Amino acid sequence: MRWDIIELLFFAYRDFVGDADQELEAFGFGRAHHRVMHFVYRYPGLKVADLLDVLRITKQSLGRVLKQLLDEGYIVQKTGNNDRRQRLLFATPKGEALVTKLATMQTKRIERALAEIDAASAETVRRFLRAMIDRDDPDKVLETIFKNASVKE
Amino acid sequence: MRWDIIELLFFAYRDFVGDADQELEAFGFGRAHHRVMHFVYRYPGLKVADLLDVLRITKQSLGRVLKQLLDEGYIVQKTGNNDRRQRLLFATPKGEALVTKLATMQTKRIERALAEIDAASAETVRRFLRAMIDRDDPDKVLETIFKNASVKE
DNA sequence: TAAGAAACGTCAATATGGCTGACATAAATT
DNA sequence: AATTTATGTCAGCCATATTGACGTTTCTTA
Known part of the structure; x- marks a missing residue:
């Protein structure tokens, strides 16, 4: 657990x-x-x-x-x-x-x-939070967020 | 922002x-x-x-x-x-x-x-979340959490 | 073109989970 | 003995959520 x-x-x-x-x-x-x-x-x-x-x-x-x-x-x-x-x-x-x-x-x-972790770690946090979100049946806002995220990566 | x-x-x-x-x-x-x-x-x-x-x-x-x-x-x-x-x-x-x-x-x-980020990154996520929490006037549960955390680090 | 579906608005009734204020009791503290 | 603390409870209120029903406008489709 x-x-x-x-x-x-x-x-x-x-x-x-x-x-x-x-x-x-x-x-x-x-x-x-x-x-x-x-x-x-x-x-x-x-x-x-x-x-x-x-x-x-x-x-x-x-x-x-x-x-x-x-x-x-x-x-x-x-x-x-x-x-x-x-x-x-x-x-x-x-x-x-x-x-x-x-x-x-x-x-x-x-x-x-974020200041308590190094700069590279900010992206780790973002990746973790994104992975916590359901991806099946995303709404319009989520689609935008995931699309933009994949561009930046 | x-x-x-x-x-x-x-x-x-x-x-x-x-x-x-x-x-x-x-x-x-x-x-x-x-x-x-x-x-x-x-x-x-x-x-x-x-x-x-x-x-x-x-x-x-x-x-x-x-x-x-x-x-x-x-x-x-x-x-x-x-x-x-x-x-x-x-x-x-x-x-x-x-x-x-x-x-x-x-x-x-x-x-x-967590599986989408490497093992070391799990600790980064924990540190980020801990840093998001107000530390002034912590309740009994938060005290326990912060105390245990510092032991592990 | 007529029928149906979609996007939105709204009415009524209800439930959950918060809130304040007041008051009561038992037990600890001073 | 008086006060404070920990808890419980009553009454009422508010914000935010729910379901179900119904209406209007506008777009789509048979």
Whole structure:
């Protein structure tokens, strides 16, 4: 049993997501809003259906959070060019500011951790994390991540 | 920005905890039950207060979940020897079986991922994950983990 | 062109797992 | 004897998730 890694993952992820919590509270948002904002900012023009695949939640759950972010001007929708049924999602400058603020905190933690291992080891960590992810039935975001990764390697 | 690691952590953790979900459902339990069972099994004689520190939830939230696990015979309480106010927690054979079943699935994923990097790199991953964890104000479980880690290194 | 499927939105009801505040008890400490 | 600590519990609230049903618009297909 890899009790060591099981528990290290638990604590590492707990503190990693904990970084954002305080800041989110100031905006009146929760972790659900963060996840949505993050992927919309990072993958502009994401469809609602893509977001559902990534977050693995139901349309109804996403609906509430997404509506808030739209109403408060963190995200905008644009009708798809090819398919006018689609609502493509984009972060506004306001939304972008929130995402980068949160990512800056998380990046600091990551850089601090990477500083404790040598430069070559950073790629080892990336390879390990990639190998932890299910590759069968990848969503659109994961496809992009795996594609880019193989280019760099 | 370390967008790469931020997202890899998200997906890796999503799939990592996802392993247990199906199995838990068969027992009528959720992730909260898993977390409690895991730490009680791994650190026998854990106090309720220690568990609250580790899980970072309130007494009331823990109470509900713990009561179920006690009622259904997955955990037993024993009065502390030195301090009779304490209720020390222990996993029963039934609880032990559940924890090891779930840990076996997660260990398979971890071993599969570690197989993609060389043996020396496993220690790199462990060092990275440890460095991602807050070290100020560590709880009893984290103290144990960090202490054991420094012995091995 | 008519029928069906797909993408999205929304209503209602429900469950889980968090939270705060208040209060109670037993046991240890001062 | 008074206070503090460890734990339990009641009541109520909130965020985020669920299922099932239904509606609209738009694209695809027979």
